[in-house]
Amino acid sequence: RVVGARLRAACAERGARRSFGAARRARWWWLPPKRALVPRRKSGAMKVKMLSRSEEAFTRSRSGDAPQVFRNADPALHPLEKAKEYGRALQAAKMSKLFAKPFVCALEGHADGVYALARAHDELGVLVSGSADGTLRVWDLRRRQGVRTCGGHSGAVRGAACERGGAYALSAGDDCTARMWALPSREEMAAHEGAPAAGEELAVFRSEHGLRAVDCHWGAQRRFATAGAGPVELWDAERSEPLSKYSWGADSTYAVRFNPSEVDVFATCGSDRAVALYDLRSDTPIRKLVMATKSNAVAWNPREPFNFTLANEDCSAYTYDMRRLDSAMCVHRDHVSAVMDVDYSPTGREFVTAGYDRSIRIFAFNGGHSRTVYHTKRMQRVYSARFTSDGAYVVSGSDDTNVRLWKAQADARTGVVLPKERAQSAYQNSLKQRYKHLPEVGRIMRHQHVPKAIKKAASKRREITEADRRKQKRREAHAAEGAYEHKPARKKRIIEEQE
Numbered sequence: 001r002v003v004g005a006r007l008r009a010a011c012a013e014r015g016a017r018r019s020f021g022a023a024r025r026a027r028w029w030w031l032p033p034k035r036a037l038v039p040r041r042k043s044g045a046m047k048v049k050m051l052s053r054s055e056e057a058f059t060r061s062r063s064g065d066a067p068q069v070f071r072n073a074d075p076a077l078h079p080l081e082k083a084k085e086y087g088r089a090l091q092a093a094k095m096s097k098l099f100a101k102p103f104v105c106a107l108e109g110h111a112d113g114v115y116a117l118a119r120a121h122d123e124l125g126v127l128v129s130g131s132a133d134g135t136l137r138v139w140d141l142r143r144r145q146g147v148r149t150c151g152g153h154s155g156a157v158r159g160a161a162c163e164r165g166g167a168y169a170l171s172a173g174d175d176c177t178a179r180m181w182a183l184p185s186r187e188e189m190a191a192h193e194g195a196p197a198a199g200e201e202l203a204v205f206r207s208e209h210g211l212r213a214v215d216c217h218w219g220a221q222r223r224f225a226t227a228g229a230g231p232v233e234l235w236d237a238e239r240s241e242p243l244s245k246y247s248w249g250a251d252s253t254y255a256v257r258f259n260p261s262e263v264d265v266f267a268t269c270g271s272d273r274a275v276a277l278y279d280l281r282s283d284t285p286i287r288k289l290v291m292a293t294k295s296n297a298v299a300w301n302p303r304e305p306f307n308f309t310l311a312n313e314d315c316s317a318y319t320y321d322m323r324r325l326d327s328a329m330c331v332h333r334d335h336v337s338a339v340m341d342v343d344y345s346p347t348g349r350e351f352v353t354a355g356y357d358r359s360i361r362i363f364a365f366n367g368g369h370s371r372t373v374y375h376t377k378r379m380q381r382v383y384s385a386r387f388t389s390d391g392a393y394v395v396s397g398s399d400d401t402n403v404r405l406w407k408a409q410a411d412a413r414t415g416v417v418l419p420k421e422r423a424q425s426a427y428q429n430s431l432k433q434r435y436k437h438l439p440e441v442g443r444i445m446r447h448q449h450v451p452k453a454i455k456k457a458a459s460k461r462r463e464i465t466e467a468d469r470r471k472q473k474r475r476e477a478h479a480a481e482g483a484y485e486h487k488p489a490r491k492k493r494i495i496e497e498q499e
Contacts, residue, residue: 089435092428093444100410102374104393107139107403109146109196114397116160117384118169120183124389128169128183129403130157136171136181137196140189141388141395141405147192150181150199159213161224168202170224172211178226179204180237205235207242213255218263225266227253232268234280248276248285255297261305265322269295273495275310277322288498289325291318297341301365303348311339314493315461317353317363325497328490332363334370336457341384345391345408352394354385357454360396362408373448374406 058068075081107129116130125141136157138148155174162169162183172178182200184192209230217223222237231247250270259265264280273294277286297311307329309319317332317339337357344351350371352362360382361370380399387394387408394406407414413421435441450458476484 085431086435086438086441088428089431089438089441090444092432093441096411096428096432097444097447102372102407102410103376104405104407104414105144107144107146107405108401109137109149110135110401110403112156112401113381113383113399114401114403115156115158115383116171117386117395117397117403118160118162119386119389119395120162120166120169121164121389122166123186126162126166126183126189127386127388127395127403128160128162129397130160130171130173131401132156134173136160136169136179136199138169138181138183138199139403140192141393144405146196147184147189148181148199149196150179150201152179152201152204153177155210158228159211159215159226161214161216163216163222164218170214170216172214172226172228174210176207176210176228177204178207178211178214178224178235203237203240205240207233212253215256215258215266218258218260225256225258227256227268232256232278244280244283246276246278246285248274248288250274250276255295257298257300257308259300259305259308260302261300267298267300267308267322269298269310275320286499287322287325289320290495290498292493292495296339299342299344299351301344301348302346304365307365309342309344309351311342311353312493313338315339315355317342317351318493319365326491326494327488328494330366330368331489332368332370334361334363334373334458335359336454336461340382343386345387346389347391350408352385352387354382354396356381357457358382358398359450359454360385360394360406362394370448372410373450374410375451375454376404378402379404 060067110129110131110133112132114129114131118128120126120128127139127141128136129139130136134151134153134155134157136150137146138150139145140147150171153171153173153175157171157173159172160169166183169181169183170178171181180202182202207226207228207230209228211226211228213227215225223243224235224237226233226235229252231245232253233242234244234246235242250272252271253268254271255269257267265286266278268276268278270276271294272290273292274288274290275295275298276288279286291312293313295310295312299309301307301309306322307319308322309317311317315333315335315337318328319330319332320328335353335355335357337355339353340356341354342351348365350362350364352360354360358379358381359373359375361373363370374394378400379402382396382398384397385394392408392412394408396404396406398404432441432445436445476486
């Protein structure tokens with residue numbers, strides 16, 4: 001077609017009236033036409049596509065900075081991306097275990113075991129601890145030193161709490177008194193140097209029985225509740241006598257905790273192995289749950305107002321919904337001895353437990369097993385544990401007179417973290433979460449180094465639990481139909497529910 005078009009154009013231009021064969025024999029047909037090689041120009045500006053890049057995005061601020069690399073996210077260009085990500089996830093899991101250093105410091109000053117801890121809700125670095133030596137100490141976690149020493153109890157301090165506005169702290173002890181102490185202001189804590197100063201006592205509230213726990217109301221009223229060897233008492237900071245008393249069959253109460261969202265609702269743990277819920281508005285109890293073993297502490301989820309977690313004597317923690325107490329939402333196992341205390345993170349996504357087995361564990365709010373476990377050679381029985389107000393650290397009080405500060409994330413970096421380091425840490429965490437179900441990555445992430453005594457006790461508990469399960473299965477197989485009713489673990493420890 002090209003040859004024919006050139007031939008016809010050549011014949012038309014030269015005016016030759018010859019046939020195709022004659023022109024072919026004339027040997028001039030192959031000359032290209034003059035007008036055919038010259039493109040016809042269109043009127044208007046020519047369109048030109050150019051690459052435009054910002055100089056700021058491609059210029060390094062410092063000579064030591066790495067040059068920015070742009071990556072095409074087309075999957076066709078990266079056929080081995082899954083394999084590369086798996087290798088990075090495996091390396092990130094190993095590095096997180098290798099660089100895990102959770103212990104920060106130990107705060108010394110008490111002369112006896114630390115049985116109570118409380119955090120200030122408006123100040124990030126203020127912590128209050130109560131000890132069996134009869135003193136209440138105020139700590140500055142930023143500088144890791146004591147600020148105030150409040151000595152007024154003639155017996156052990158069993159409970160401590162901080163007012164929501166940060167004006168005062170409360171302590172409850174075996175001497176049948178609850179005492180109110182002034183908390184130092186931010187300026188006073190910044191200007192403090194040297195040994196802790198003496199605390200200022202604001203008021204003394206005398207009860208008829210020994211006190212074991214105290215907690216402040218989350219509302220605007222200056223009210224607080226105390227629990228001990230008698231009924232639960234509701235106090236007003238302006239009065240010397242209790243406003244109300246609450247009891248439901250228990251001789252003594254071990255713990256009391258107000259709901260942070262439903263501020264007029266509080267829960268108690270009694271000696272009758274029961275957990276009772278009360279409402280200040282109706283001045284009557286709401287519900288009562290009786291379990292097979294007693295509970296030592298209770299904590300409300302700050303993000304889910306209806307859910308609370310119990311620290312139980314059977315080495316487990318139980319999460320319940322107050323609207324449905326016939327079954328636990330989750331059973332949290334891993335301790336090999338009694339769980340003494342429990343406290344939620346401000347985010348509500350995890351909580352920390354203090355164990356009589358000389359360890360503290362961090363659980364996800366819906367996880368059956370602990371995410372991590374902390375222990376030291378010198379740490380003895382742990383009676384209390386708390387999250388800090390930002391959820392980045394965990395504080396524990398044990399029987400060896402020390403208050404210890406731990407990282408909530410064992411491999412977290414302290415100090416100033418650059419944006420690139422923060423982005424890299426987030427990327428590694430996302431990789432570990434994406435590939436945690438694969439065998440090698442999951443094995444590394446689940447591994448927890450524990451002392452020999454805890455490992456042996458855990459192995460023995462597994463053998464006992466497996467033997468009981470086999471025995472129950474054989475009984476059900478050889479008994480008459482309907483003689484045995486199978487109960488799941490979430491309902492096995494529940495005796496009854498009362499309203």
